[in-house]
Amino acid sequence: MGNASGVELKSAGMLCLEGVPVLRKYQQLDRFKVPPGFRGRSKMYVQLWWLVQSTLFAMSPQAMYLWRAWLLRLFGAKIGKNTVIRSSVRIPYPWKLKIGNHCHIGDEVRLYTYGEIEIGDCAVVSQRSYVCTGSHDYRSPTFDLFAKNIVIEAEAWVATDVFVAPGVTIGHGAVVGARSSVFRDIPAGSISFGNPARVVGQRQMKTGQTDGVVGSTLT
Numbered sequence: 001m002g003n004a005s006g007v008e009l010k011s012a013g014m015l016c017l018e019g020v021p022v023l024r025k026y027q028q029l030d031r032f033k034v035p036p037g038f039r040g041r042s043k044m045y046v047q048l049w050w051l052v053q054s055t056l057f058a059m060s061p062q063a064m065y066l067w068r069a070w071l072l073r074l075f076g077a078k079i080g081k082n083t084v085i086r087s088s089v090r091i092p093y094p095w096k097l098k099i100g101n102h103c104h105i106g107d108e109v110r111l112y113t114y115g116e117i118e119i120g121d122c123a124v125v126s127q128r129s130y131v132c133t134g135s136h137d138y139r140s141p142t143f144d145l146f147a148k149n150i151v152i153e154a155e156a157w158v159a160t161d162v163f164v165a166p167g168v169t170i171g172h173g174a175v176v177g178a179r180s181s182v183f184r185d186i187p188a189g190s191i192s193f194g195n196p197a198r199v200v201g202q203r204q205m206k207t208g209q210t211d212g213v214v215g216s217t218l219t
Helices: 003-011 043-057 065-074
Strands: 014-017 020-023 097-099 110-112 117-119 130-132 134-136 145-147 150-152 190-193 198-202
Touching: 043 065, 130 150
Parallel strands: 097 117, 110 130, 117 150
Antiparallel strands: 014 020, 134 145, 190 198
């Protein structure tokens, strides 16, 4: 088969296996491209951050929370005061990240900032949770990449090993139970659990312990 035929097959989304043309109906990854400007910074800048993240960030002692917050701010993140971010947290594009005051981000959390992630004051994202703003259009043969922002509002708790899908908002004070998968918005003050996560109750607080008032400052 000549070169011209090969080009025609490729443009038609076909692959030759042992000389037999095979139509690639679902995923033509040879045509996949990252959308222009998707990363929000140049490729070199992204590589620089990944180098810093794998060394100065990841190798820092556990207690160096101020150091890690400073590194994230240096690369464009907005991080509030007294926020705990573990050294095993991974963030591909910190310039798309906002975290409020007094938050806790646990070990091995993935804040997959292909789109923007905003986390409100006093929120907790527990260990091994995956907050995922990016995905692919499964209907497109070129496997188009897209991103939708995620918001975790103030005082919410995303428990261990939770998956949060693109475009989701987890409401103020909501609790998402361990190993849940969240594909839709979670109402404020609710308790949700399961795959997919569903509301199973309301968060009832002990009396006399909710007098604290804090301001919101992202820096």
